[in-house]
Amino acid sequence: MNITPTSERQALERIARKYEKEGYKVQISPSPSELPEQLKTFEIDLMARRGDETVIVEVKSARSEKMPVEIARLAELVNSIPHHRFDFVAVQRESTLGRDEWLDPIALRTRIEEADQVFQRGQFEASIMLLWSATEGILRLLAGREHLTLSSRGPQTMVKTLYSQGILDKGQYEVLEQAGRLRNLAVHGFKVQPVDDHVFQLWRHTIASLLLRT
Numbered sequence: 001m002n003i004t005p006t007s008e009r010q011a012l013e014r015i016a017r018k019y020e021k022e023g024y025k026v027q028i029s030p031s032p033s034e035l036p037e038q039l040k041t042f043e044i045d046l047m048a049r050r051g052d053e054t055v056i057v058e059v060k061s062a063r064s065e066k067m068p069v070e071i072a073r074l075a076e077l078v079n080s081i082p083h084h085r086f087d088f089v090a091v092q093r094e095s096t097l098g099r100d101e102w103l104d105p106i107a108l109r110t111r112i113e114e115a116d117q118v119f120q121r122g123q124f125e126a127s128i129m130l131l132w133s134a135t136e137g138i139l140r141l142l143a144g145r146e147h148l149t150l151s152s153r154g155p156q157t158m159v160k161t162l163y164s165q166g167i168l169d170k171g172q173y174e175v176l177e178q179a180g181r182l183r184n185l186a187v188h189g190f191k192v193q194p195v196d197d198h199v200f201q202l203w204r205h206t207i208a209s210l211l212l213r214t
Helices: 005-021 068-080 105-120 124-145 155-164 170-187 197-211
Strands: 025-028 046-050 053-061 084-091
Touching: 005 025, 005 046, 005 053, 005 155, 053 068, 068 084, 084 155, 105 124, 105 197, 124 155, 124 170, 124 197, 155 170, 170 197
Parallel strands: 053 084
Antiparallel strands: 025 046, 046 053
């Protein structure tokens, strides 16, 4: 499904509301006169200010004409300015698989329980992969409820996109960021140290609570 101009605007507005909830004053598509000298030649999607902190936010959709090199250059410039930070949100095409192929909430709950059983047997890599597969399925369902398309380009992209749009709160974001790092170790063949039971159960509890919202 292509991202239409209307849905791009809706995505920006959702992101703006997220920053406003955190106490920022937000401007969508600020004019060059409102930007630092280093950024005046760029078209900025969103600028958020709180105290002496400024966040420059770029949203890249499947139909965006902005090139990765341009975005990387913008990020470098923003981060070189004192008290400025660059945030990037990817809003991509849906998977070519249709919704009929998605796991439903019952199947996802079963997968969470299976992951817990595998973890209790000390099979940490397998439990991480199972629990992450449930996590992705749940995030996809949550995004579907918000009419938001997600990229499958990596766990961090999925989690950051949902957090940026206010679907995940800060605590959930931090838990799933850590979970994504564990998943990366397991899937890319790195050694996974025994996972602390508290860490695993916090991850499990977080996605189980998110599942209730699907």
